[in-house]
Amino acid sequence: MPRPTFELFYWPSIQGRGEFVRLALEEGGARYVDVARTPGGLAELTSMMRGSAKGLAPFAPPFLRHGDRVIAQTAAILLYLAPRLALVPKDEAIRVHAHQLQLTLADLVAEAHDSHHPIAVSLYYEDQRREARRRSEHFRTERLPKFLGYFEQVIERTGGPRLLGRTPSYVDLSLFQVMLGLEYAFPRALAKLSRRIRRLRALRDAVAEQPRIAAYLASDRRLPFNEDDLFRHYPELDAR
């Protein structure tokens, strides 16, 4: 019997929060469909948002359909997926730690997003550029060193080279994506921090070389970073 297919529902033209799920599905070797990138798929996503499926309607993409189940919220999707794709150890205490790290990454991602949208998601960047400049400066100089310093310390304390120590997990994939996104959005700020995040950079490189991730990144399934996405490169928001 073939393994059930996972169906990911996410916006078809951005990496966004869906990318954390895509990376897990790819590394887990899952049979999956990125529904909104198939014909008629975006309409299905919209219909699911309006509550066409039974059970709990999602508040926002990404969400995952697996058989009868529909699960939303990136960290909850990964909590559900990771054991099924062997991307986290069996031990419950370790799983709780992995989830805790994923939620802290989610906080960092939300702040990275708000650095270019500090006033409202409904407004264009150009309509909140002044506020974005102000928020980004605090983000770059206070929040980014704090978050990245924390994750660097996590690797140091577990002995590394992974966030959970020697065992690779889905949280490494998410950290990899956050590192790439931050380097895309704030190349100068990240360069300034580089000596303080050696372990994070080594982990980023190690994940990029995992065969399934390397194949994914080279495929047309991987969308390029762009300025409609979560991580945006606006030079005026980066360090000088």
Add this chain to the structure above:
Amino acid sequence: MPRPTFELFYWPSIQGRGEFVRLALEEGGARYVDVARTPGGLAELTSMMRGSAKGLAPFAPPFLRHGDRVIAQTAAILLYLAPRLALVPKDEAIRVHAHQLQLTLADLVAEAHDSHHPIAVSLYYEDQRREARRRSEHFRTERLPKFLGYFEQVIERTGGPRLLGRTPSYVDLSLFQVMLGLEYAFPRALAKLSRRIRRLRALRDAVAEQPRIAAYLASDRRLPFNEDDLFRHYPELDAR
């Protein structure tokens, strides 16, 4: 043998995100200590943040110590606590749904916070008042109706009167806290929405009448809302 004591670590003078954990501990009838509100407790919290305990250091309060375990991130703490306090059904699919709702509440809470701190947590409100006014208007008129409309619909679709249908759960307690916080911070905006959130208001009232919650709210363990907290009442940020 007495049940092990849960130790909550959170700032001693605000409700904040710790309140979601306090409400669960209270409703669950747990033996717990609110460590930072005991002599020497705040110093212990600070020391734990610096990594004095073994294992993963928390990124930020709240965090929970249970025996050898230290768990941070509000939603992860509740995911861990709820089954141990019989605040969620055993069925895995329902637990995933509950967690998903909790994470969506966390998103709403983060946006409520940023309505008065849109630029930086390190700045006073007074130093970002203009931006706060702008962000709050979008929050009140776009985000708040969207989030509350979503939760109202969740209750409607499950048949109610609770978020998970007939079964009370920890997510109801968190929603209760969010409702009270929003009514404190934005009384006029909430009044305008009141006819569209009848089920949410009924749920808020039902939770307030649960004997353990009522006893907690009447005790000095319940801190008052205040303007150093997550939910702040600044009349200029509310609807006209």
